[in-house]
Amino acid sequence: MSKNRKMADKSGSAGINTRLAHIGNDPQDFHGYVNPPVVRASTILYPDYETMRDRSQKYHYGIDGTPTTEALKDALSELEGAAGTALVPSGLAAISVSILCFAKAGMHLLVVDSLYGPTRLFCDTVLSPLGVEVEYFSPFVGDDFSKLMRPNTGIVMLEAPGSNSMEMCDVPLLAGIAHDRNKDCIVMMDNTWASPLFFRPLDHGVDVSIHALTKYPAGHADVLMGGISTNAKHSAQLQSSTRAMGMCVGGDDAYLVLRSMRSMGVRMRHQEKTTLQIYQWLQSQKEVSRVLYPALPDDPGHELWARDFSGASSLFTVVLKDRSPDQAGVFLNALRIFGLGYSWAGYESLAVMPKFDDRQICRGPQDGTSIRLQIGLEDAEDLIADIDQALAAMVAGDS
Ligand SMILES: Cc1ncc(COP(=O)(O)O)c(C=O)c1O
Incomplete structure (x- = not known):
């Protein structure tokens, strides 16, 4: 067993990024290639x-x-x-x-x-x-x-x-x-x-x-x-x-x-940090009625999240206050950095308008239209500027 592998096997107590760097294969099983x-x-x-x-x-x-x-x-x-x-x-x-x-x-x-x-x-x-x-x-x-x-x-x-x-x-x-x-x-x-x-x-x-x-x-x-x-x-x-x-x-x-x-730990922590920065900005936007994300202290799920989870991912839902789906669609169309596409957790930011009509109990927010945002690896300031101009385009569409 190689020295890297021994480290990985004993790495239960090592930090997550150390473990991610060494788990899986043993380089000595294949001529030392990493x-x-x-x-x-x-x-x-x-x-x-x-x-x-x-x-x-x-x-x-x-x-x-x-x-x-x-x-x-x-x-x-x-x-x-x-x-x-x-x-x-x-x-x-x-x-x-x-x-x-x-x-x-x-x-x-x-x-x-x-x-x-x-x-x-x-x-x-x-x-x-x-x-x-x-x-x-x-x-x-x-x-x-x-x-x-x-x-x-x-x-x-x-x-x-x-x-x-x-x-x-x-x-x-x-x-x-x-x-x-x-x-x-x-x-x-x-x-x-x-x-x-x-x-x-x-x-x-x-x-x-x-x-x-x-x-x-x-x-x-x-x-x-x-x-x-x-x-x-x-x-x-x-x-x-x-x-x-x-x-x-x-x-x-x-x-x-x-x-x-190998880079998942670094990506996830970076995306979490950017997500929280974006949330802080969204909080002060009058077009936003709320953000659904259990890492937020006022989220109904926060206590359970804080008790059991050690971090939050980069996927959350923002409710555009009293907006119809078509008005929220103007917001989506105006986004320049956020792509419109399914899936999430990649390096690129994405937005979708989720539907809740197949649910029996959790029928989703009723105080506006929900937009799910996935925050990628782009810079927080650029993503905020993108959301800002898309909200402005939505408001401009009112007149
Ligand atoms: C919570 C959750 N589970 C499972 C899946 C399915 O993954 P995949 O797209 O690889 O089929 C998704 C996809 O969006 C998801 O959001």
């Missing part, structure tokens, strides 16, 4: 019949993994404190595959209402027809969650903060209740917003931590990937079910994600 090789593989040859019969070599077929995907999986398991990680082709696949690995016909699934819209679409259009009963609950349910648990509740699906509407739920409380009521219930969480750098779900009672690696880990708007990390209890099933479903990712994409993860 980065792992990019292996593109379907077929892997055996030297002879006996090795093939006994499966006595490390790699067998591309779906099972390569040194490149293994390096990324090891890095993610280390960050999540997980027994194992599976890689899948997108963040949405990480959600759907996690659920499919563990769901059974006749099972009852409890899903937080504020979660990422496509997760709901998956639950309603794919899971329900398979005989899984899906029930949505309020992120503010608290202790009453025990009343929702049934003997056949097999999966609880959480996300915090909620997508676009940003409600926090009490993750350790809900996970504790789920396991108390049904010890085999599997608690899953979409942890994309915080990433394991700012919140480690498995340390808070969650069994399966799901991450759209497309966001902060990839960070450059050029890769789609998802990661599913589990505790020891569920690791074997995750590995065998994802293998049975043929889930895998290519070596080039895995390499890109691992490469970007």
Whole structure:
């Protein structure tokens, strides 16, 4: 084992940027090169019949993994404190595959209402027809969650903060209740917003931590990937079910994600700092009724965020006071630095107008039109100037 690898293995107590610099591959496994090789593989040859019969070599077929995907999986398991990680082709696949690995016909699934819209679409259009009963609950349910648990509740699906509407739920409380009521219930969480750098779900009672690696880990708007990390209890099933479903990712994409993860800590802290600067400016704008972001002291989710999370990501929602969607559209059209586009957590700032009409409970702000902003790596002053001139264009559109 190389000196770098030993350091990475013992790095539980080291700072996050030190760990990010050394987790994953061991340079001595590949001639001392700092980065792992990019292996593109379907077929892997055996030297002879006996090795093939006994499966006595490390790699067998591309779906099972390569040194490149293994390096990324090891890095993610280390960050999540997980027994194992599976890689899948997108963040949405990480959600759907996690659920499919563990769901059974006749099972009852409890899903937080504020979660990422496509997760709901998956639950309603794919899971329900398979005989899984899906029930949505309020992120503010608290202790009453025990009343929702049934003997056949097999999966609880959480996300915090909620997508676009940003409600926090009490993750350790809900996970504790789920396991108390049904010890085999599997608690899953979409942890994309915080990433394991700012919140480690498995340390808070969650069994399966799901991450759209497309966001902060990839960070450059050029890769789609998802990661599913589990505790020891569920690791074997995750590995065998994802293998049975043929889930895998290519070596080039895995390499890109691992490469970007080296700078993820620095990017996230920089983006957090810029986000807070922008918030401070937005606070004094009369066109803004409020900002939804749990890192703010007056946000309803602040107490939970401050108790459990060690940082805030660069995604928040701003409510344009009493503005219609078309008026807010004038604001969006006027933006020059912020791009109009889906996804987030990359180096570039983005804006979208989220919809909440698929929700049963968390129907989004009613005091204006919501705009979700993703703050990239640009300078805060430039982003503020961009928002300022776009707000002015919206106001000018009134006359
Ligand atoms: C919270 C959350 N989870 C999952 C996803 C899905 O990730 P992907 O775009 O890689 O499918 C997204 C995408 O925006 C997201 O915001």
